Amino acid sequence: MASTMYGYARVSSREQNLDRQLDALRAFGVEDGAVYADKASGKDFERPAWHRLMGELRPGDVLAVKSIDRLGRDYAEILDVWRDVTKARGVFVVVLDMPVLDTREERDGITGVLIADIVLQLLSYVAQIERENIRQRQAEGIAAAKARGVSFGRPRKKRPANYQETREAFWGGRITRKEAAARCNIRTSLKKLGLGPLGAIS
Incomplete structure (x- = not known):
């Protein structure tokens, strides 16, 4: 059975152009009839044209892509x-x-499949390193x-001037949570001001 040559092209958004890959x-x-193209993110392989292509491929066929990143952005995938x-x-491929x-192709007795596997493993290792x-540099920075x-993070809010008085009134049962929140002019949970069961703020 004769083999068929297919092509796959992808861009990440509808605004981007496929022309360079198609050319x-x-x-x-x-x-042209054997080219499958998606306008979809490379974050995974949930792409309509890609799945149609996988349904067409048979042993011995050839799949061409312009660059390896057209298959995805993550080397593990x-x-x-x-x-x-x-x-x-x-x-x-x-x-x-x-x-x-x-x-x-076979080069000096080594199959193209083996060579490609070695190259991809190396690229994957380099990307992981x-x-x-990057994570180490970020942590050091x-x-x-x-x-x-x-x-770092959001600055801690200052306690209202009437915080201690309001806290004592709340714990003494003289005012409700709603009243305590109103006195402190807050909308958030009283737990975040230390008026609830979690204790006082530091």
């Missing part, structure tokens, strides 16, 4: 889909912007700012 797929030899397409479905990600480095006396 690249045509230049590679994918016919991309790796899962890559394995599903290449191994479970037996479909060849070609990433036009990265010729090394071409599972059709970069995420960890926060720690350094705190050491300089920079405070």
